[in-house]
Amino acid sequence: MPTNQEQETKEEEFLRSAHPIDPGVRSQVMESLARIEREHAVTVLFACESGSRGWGFASPDSDYDVRFIYVNRLPWYLTVTPGRDVIEVPISGDLDINGWDLRKALGLMRESNPTLLEWLRSPVVYREESDTMERFRALAETVFSNAKGWHHYASMAKKNFREHLQADEVRYKKYLYVLRPLLAARWIRERPGVPPMRFAELAQHTLDPVRDAALVAEINALLEVKMRAGEAATSPRWPGIHDFIEAELERNAAEPVQPLPVPGHAALDALLHDTVLRFTTD
Secondary structure (H helix, E strand, O other), X not given: OOOHHHHHHHHHHHOOOXXXXXXHHHHHHHHHHHHHHHHHXXXXXXXXXXXXXXXXXXXXXXXXXXXXXXXOOHHHHOOOOOOOOEEEEEEEOOXXXXXXXXXXXXXXXXXXXXHHHHHHOOOOEEEEXXXXXXXXXXXXXXXXXXXXXXXXXXXXXXXXXXXXXXXXXEEHHHHHHHHHHHHHHHHHXXXXXXXXXXXXXXXXXXXXXXXXXXXXXXXXXXXXXXXXXXOOOEEEOOHHHHHHHHHHHHHHHHOOOOOOOOOOOHHHHHHHHHHHHXXXXX
């Protein structure tokens, strides 16, 4: 069985991919997470890189999008008026940090929220409380609704295509903002489970190296330029990619996926209960 490193190398041979994290920025992230715990009296259970650095196609000037899940102390959960369940740190330079309370995160898991599920599969993890997150990830797979996940990605691809790829000159990253959800929707159609976050992994498992060779070559050419250019860089249309997108959107419109049974959500309550008590001190 291949190791994670071997698997990533294989994916990168198929499609360009990189997850650059500056060591200085990593230190800032770790300091910020520790400060958040002190100032808000919470415990950070998990923190990762989201956005283009997690997807694997960051530009040199891409932001660092740090996302985290935290747990409050027991009294926070025992009030008549619910407290704010999001912590947001003012953006500083390229660093954007915010997170969700555990109860909010579990509620979003119940709805198969793709953003949350992508965090759990990020290749860049800054912090992780292993015992809690092992249960969290297992539950995410168990309660995942293929229909909700597919609808989210299919709708996102359609919306981004309509809003960003109609001109003769388009931003490089907007093609990827359509391709990524399209391939995630295809993943769910073909194997009704949570799709990976890494764009290279998505492509490797949803595109055929022989049948789609020309498309893969064009995507790699796009990635090569995008990963060297600024976030706002543009180019004329990429015809092969454009044709693929239109064909896949037509297929999604004609053949929506059918929902599969999903188990109950009692295990989500149990995880919340156990974790809050575990991290509550007198």
